Amino acid sequence: MGQKHLLLLACFWVLSCSLLLHASSDGLLRINLNKKKLDKEALTAAKLAKKESRLRRSVGAGQYLGASTDDIVPLDNYLDTQYFGEIGIGTPPQNFTVIFDTGSSNLWVPSSKCYFSIACYLHHRYKSTKSKTYKKNGESCTITYGSGQIAGFFSEDNVLVGNLVVQNQKFIETTRETSPTFIIGKFDGILGLGFPEISVGGAPPIWQSMKEQKLVTKDVFSFWLNRDPDASAGGELVFGGVDPKHYKGNHTYVPVTRKGYWQFDMGDLLIGGHSTGYCAGGCAAIVDSGTSLLAGPTTIVAQVNHAIGAEGIISTECKEVVREYGEMILELLIAQTSPQKVCTQIGLCVFDGAHSVSNPIESVVEKQNRGSDLFCTACEMAVVWIQNQLRENKTKELILNYANQLCERLPSPNGESTVDCDQISKMPNLAFTIANKTFTLTPEQYIVKLEQAGQTICISGFMAYDVPPPRGPLWILGDVFMGAYHTIFDFGENRIGFAKSA
Numbered sequence: 001m002g003q004k005h006l007l008l009l010a011c012f013w014v015l016s017c018s019l020l021l022h023a024s025s026d027g028l029l030r031i032n033l034n035k036k037k038l039d040k041e042a043l044t045a046a047k048l049a050k051k052e053s054r055l056r057r058s059v060g061a062g063q064y065l066g067a068s069t070d071d072i073v074p075l076d077n078y079l080d081t082q083y084f085g086e087i088g089i090g091t092p093p094q095n096f097t098v099i100f101d102t103g104s105s106n107l108w109v110p111s112s113k114c115y116f117s118i119a120c121y122l123h124h125r126y127k128s129t130k131s132k133t134y135k136k137n138g139e140s141c142t143i144t145y146g147s148g149q150i151a152g153f154f155s156e157d158n159v160l161v162g163n164l165v166v167q168n169q170k171f172i173e174t175t176r177e178t179s180p181t182f183i184i185g186k187f188d189g190i191l192g193l194g195f196p197e198i199s200v201g202g203a204p205p206i207w208q209s210m211k212e213q214k215l216v217t218k219d220v221f222s223f224w225l226n227r228d229p230d231a232s233a234g235g236e237l238v239f240g241g242v243d244p245k246h247y248k249g250n251h252t253y254v255p256v257t258r259k260g261y262w263q264f265d266m267g268d269l270l271i272g273g274h275s276t277g278y279c280a281g282g283c284a285a286i287v288d289s290g291t292s293l294l295a296g297p298t299t300i301v302a303q304v305n306h307a308i309g310a311e312g313i314i315s316t317e318c319k320e321v322v323r324e325y326g327e328m329i330l331e332l333l334i335a336q337t338s339p340q341k342v343c344t345q346i347g348l349c350v351f352d353g354a355h356s357v358s359n360p361i362e363s364v365v366e367k368q369n370r371g372s373d374l375f376c377t378a379c380e381m382a383v384v385w386i387q388n389q390l391r392e393n394k395t396k397e398l399i400l401n402y403a404n405q406l407c408e409r410l411p412s413p414n415g416e417s418t419v420d421c422d423q424i425s426k427m428p429n430l431a432f433t434i435a436n437k438t439f440t441l442t443p444e445q446y447i448v449k450l451e452q453a454g455q456t457i458c459i460s461g462f463m464a465y466d467v468p469p470p471r472g473p474l475w476i477l478g479d480v481f482m483g484a485y486h487t488i489f490d491f492g493e494n495r496i497g498f499a500k501s502a
Helices: 003-011 042-050 180-184 206-212 299-308 316-334 339-346 360-365 372-389 396-408 421-426 479-484
Strands: 017-021 029-036 082-089 093-101 107-110 136-142 149-161 166-175 188-190 222-223 231-240 248-255 264-268 269-271 282-289 294-296 349-351 356-358 430-434 437-441 447-453 455-460 463-466 474-477 485-490 495-499
Touching: 029 269, 029 421, 093 107, 136 166, 149 206, 166 206, 222 479, 248 264, 248 485, 264 430, 269 299, 299 396, 299 455, 299 463, 316 339, 316 372, 316 396, 339 372, 349 372, 356 447, 372 396, 421 447, 421 455, 437 479, 474 479, 479 485, 479 495
Parallel strands: 017 082, 093 188, 107 166, 282 474, 294 463
Antiparallel strands: 017 029, 029 231, 082 093, 082 149, 107 188, 136 149, 149 166, 222 231, 222 485, 248 495, 264 282, 269 430, 294 474, 349 356, 430 437, 447 455, 485 495
16 A cells, blocks of 8 residues: 555544433533544545535625624535434434534534435435424525535524434525535534634524523533543533543643634644744644644644654745755854844745735736745744744754755645554654643644554644734644543633643
8 A cells, every 4th residue: 555545544643432422410511523434435535524624604695694704714624534423303303423522513414305415315304394393494595614514594493412302403405416415414413612703694502502491500611531442432412511431630721712613712832842933932722623633824734743753744944944044043043033024035935014024016017926925934844943043052064954855854745644563652742832831742642643544644633834923823632632631612711722632
């Protein structure tokens, strides 16, 4: 099996989970997530889902319902890890398998009025005529993803989650599902757990309805994700509280800084206890159960790849910048030139007063190949790398050699990188600083293993994803992080809590 084929298999790995629902004497609603074995259909679905990567949301009729597009950060790797659960809609309940996703806020399922999409015929469809509690709404809507759409209309009905009945919940009946992902996927729809600010049509997320109807004791829900590949239980989602069996010590809380996604301010990423520089002054972060890996700035992911021996692609532009301008960058930094202005002085970027951007004139001239954008980006990464090495008092030769090596460790075009499974024990610990505390990930936690055709393939849990200022730099802490740290989503206090998983 070729290396390229192995990489594709690895990066499209997906955890498919079924659901067991039960309530207990302590008043908590527990949702057990059980893993299913990876099969060819799941692998193909994940591969197609990857094409939905840069998530965009828009609505029909030229309106933006809920929040404007300026309030929406596109999330990568959507649906690569799928945690399924069963809910009921209507009276009597009609059962649907949905994904519990903190990266979106709407609930949608296929409609019995969906006549022209194959996906609808392959999944359960909601029949309003069979529900005694159905209420007509009729407002049309469209959600656009990277390579496909869902379209439909809003309805209202009771939604059963475990033993809780959420009354008059506004949800979407889809009448068109154009993406192949929805045809092959093992889920019927999605149950969003984000904030109402990113909800299309202003529909309240299910947790907001639970709060308003006083269905939960505490205004929280919590995730425990089991990363043991041999365990049958995939994890547990709890509404109204936390399960103490699934974490150690106390939770560290951070406030939500931007409602929409569960976003907060984090600090640096450390490799073996050393700063990677790019987020030394802080970065934004989002906790998303719909993202399988950890997604962050290419500048940092390249450093991670170098430290763990991950294989990406050789960037010609990056190596050319180091070769032609490396010494000049070094000299400017030694002369105390502001790092943000180094690439401007070299002439590869234009400084707009806050940060460097690609030269607009050069971009127009070279708009066919966008070479100026690539060189500007490569220069900005090289500045961070060289500045970090200067702090270590390395020689010029060692510094430029290090930057050149990082160019060779840039992630693949899709952002993922493979590693040697035999070298995991020799890899360094990586750590995020959150609320002035260190949250460490061991190699066993940030390397994902895939068993396929009798072979073990390992991929880095870090993938490249760049969000420019002022929204970025941005980290997306997906299931790799949530698996290591039990996560509380506290919508009563607008905060997020992390504790070591047990």
